[in-house]
Amino acid sequence: MRRVLLVATTTGYQIRSFGEAAEKLGVRLVFASDRCGRLEDPWWDGAIPVRFHEEARSVDAVVSACGGAPPDGIVAVGDRPAVLAARLARAFGLPGHPPEATATSRNKLATRRALQAAGLPTPWFVSRPIEGEVDDLAVRVEYPAVIKPLALSGSRGVVRVDNATELVSAFDRLRRLLRRRDVRLERDEAHEQALVEGFVSGTEYAVEGLLNHGTLQLLAILDKPDPLNGPFFEETIYRTPSVAPLELQQHIAAATTAAAAAIGLHHGPVHAECRISGEAVYVLEVAARPIGGLCSRALRFRSGGLQIRSENPEASEGAGAVVSLEEVLLRHALGEDVSLYMREQAASGVMMIPIPKRGVYRRVDGVDEAKHVAGIEDVRITAKPDTMLVPLPEGKSYLGFIFARAAKPCGVDRALRDAHARLRFVIDREVAVAPV
Numbered sequence: 247m248r249r250v251l252l253v254a255t256t257t258g259y260q261i262r263s264f265g266e267a268a269e270k271l272g273v274r275l276v277f278a279s280d281r282c283g284r285l286e287d288p289w290w291d292g293a294i295p296v297r298f299h300e301e302a303r304s305v306d307a308v309v310s311a312c313g314g315a316p317p318d319g320i321v322a323v324g325d326r327p328a329v330l331a332a333r334l335a336r337a338f339g340l341p342g343h344p345p346e347a348t349a350t351s352r353n354k355l356a357t358r359r360a361l362q363a364a365g366l367p368t369p370w371f372v373s374r375p376i377e378g379e380v381d382d383l384a385v386r387v388e389y390p391a392v393i394k395p396l397a398l399s400g401s402r403g404v405v406r407v408d409n410a411t412e413l414v415s416a417f418d419r420l421r422r423l424l425r426r427r428d429v430r431l432e433r434d435e436a437h438e439q440a441l442v443e444g445f446v447s448g449t450e451y452a453v454e455g456l457l458n459h460g461t462l463q464l465l466a467i468l469d470k471p472d473p474l475n476g477p478f479f480e481e482t483i484y485r486t487p488s489v490a491p492l493e494l495q496q497h498i499a500a501a502t503t504a505a506a507a508a509i510g511l512h513h514g515p516v517h518a519e520c521r522i523s524g525e526a527v528y529v530l531e532v533a534a535r536p537i538g539g540l541c542s543r544a545l546r547f548r549s550g551g552l553q554i555r556s557e558n559p560e561a562s563e564g565a566g567a568v569v570s571l572e573e574v575l576l577r578h579a580l581g582e583d584v585s586l587y588m589r590e591q592a593a594s595g596v597m598m599i600p601i602p603k604r605g606v607y608r609r610v611d612g613v614d615e616a617k618h619v620a621g622i623e624d625v626r627i628t629a630k631p632d633t634m635l636v637p638l639p640e641g642k643s644y645l646g647f648i649f650a651r652a653a654k655p656c657g658v659d660r661a662l663r664d665a666h667a668r669l670r671f672v673i674d675r676e677v678a679v680a681p682v
């Protein structure tokens with residue numbers, strides 16, 4: 247039986263989806279995770295314990311656990327696992343992203359340097375130790391600017407600042423965030439610095455792709471129809487296919503390819519974000535991993551093939567069974583040619599339900615109503631009752647996700663917004679508990 251190593255920190259939807267794909271393909275998944283022992287999930291039986299901040303030791307642990315027989319492929323879920331997965335691919339002699347490139351892609355300062363060195367559109371940027379000062383910088387730089395951590399995700403800690411006073415206070419706020427326990431536990435040197443860079447105005451797109459020995463297979467361009475102008479950058483709707491003009495879509499694909507090459511990424515999944523400013527496509531980052539968590543459910547594929555599709559679009563919908571993004575990735579990791587997998591024809595989208603305010607989440611009303619909105623496929627509330635909700639820039643979660651499919655992209659938008667409008671979240675004010 248073929249074995250695929252799955253490197254992950256999370257345990258959610260994407261893991262189960264890989265598990266289902268593996269079952270279907272008759273492949274055994276072997277997990278490597280820092281969460282072993284803390285989970286009852288049956289998927290994790292026999293998982294190999296690793297620590298993402300001890301890469302060399304973790305590589306040794308996995309190699310020896312595999313008992314001299316390299317796996318047939320490696321997949322990773324999450325940013326830190328992607329770095330370890332790349333090292334493991336090299337250790338096992340499997341194709342993958344070079345470890346140096348995954349380390350660059352995970353670090354926003356290193357990414358800026360790589361893109362700039364390659365002559366690609368890049369905002370001005372400067373880094374500062376988080377324990378230092380920015381007062382001198384604040385009076386020198388051009389505004390608007392953006393301040394951000396080097397290695398967090400989900401827009402956590404990313405703030406637009408319009409003047410010196412805002413930069414100084416955002417820097418203090420970022421310092422407090424980077425000193426929080428959950429961040430310090432990552433033991434990542436990158437969390438000792440902040441990046442300040444020029445604000446790139448314009449519309450934003452996400453690109454989901456697969457690099458095949460350096461060649462990009464575009465899986466989807468996702469529009470972000472809600473403007474992201476700050477001061478915080480909460481993602482809401484991702485929608486595909488893109489309604490951008492075809493020529494712009496080609497620019498976006500070309501810019502993603504160029505940025506991935508500049509970073510050194512070579513073989514495996516990539517997820518990029520681009521901003522279009524005037525004629526230029528600014529690639530903000532290219533992650534060496536697929537789109538995260540539940541969002542991947544918005545993407546479904548068929549192995550119809552190009553010819554069938556262009557001759558008869560109706561027939562192409564029936565040409566192959568619908569498969570998940572995870573199945574496509576698993577097949578790719580096993581060395582299969584997946585170039586004929588294309589996203590289904592329907593428009594599809596997901597809304598990451600924003601946290602409207604800080605407080606204690608109690609419940610949500612209207613979920614059934616929202617599920618009955620035409621075009622809505624599912625409403626998943628992921629927030630746990632009676633837990634604290636923390637909005638951006640400190641927060642790192644959403645209230646949940648809404649999924650929609652429609653004939654046209656505008657129908658997806660409408661469905662998502664309509665469903666969201668029917669949800670009524672009950673969030674109580676945080677009450678200080680007196681010490682006993």
Ligand code: ADP
Nearest residue numbers: 392398399400401402404443444445446474479
């Ligand atoms: P993360 O890894 O947390 O997603 P990003 O650097 O991608 O961090 O920033 C998150 C979001 O903040 C981006 O998707 C974008 O909307 C906004 N953003 C970040 N940097 C800039 C910038 N220089 N100009 C304009 N918007 C930006």
Ligand code: CA
Nearest residue numbers: 400401519531
């Ligand atoms: Ca990002």
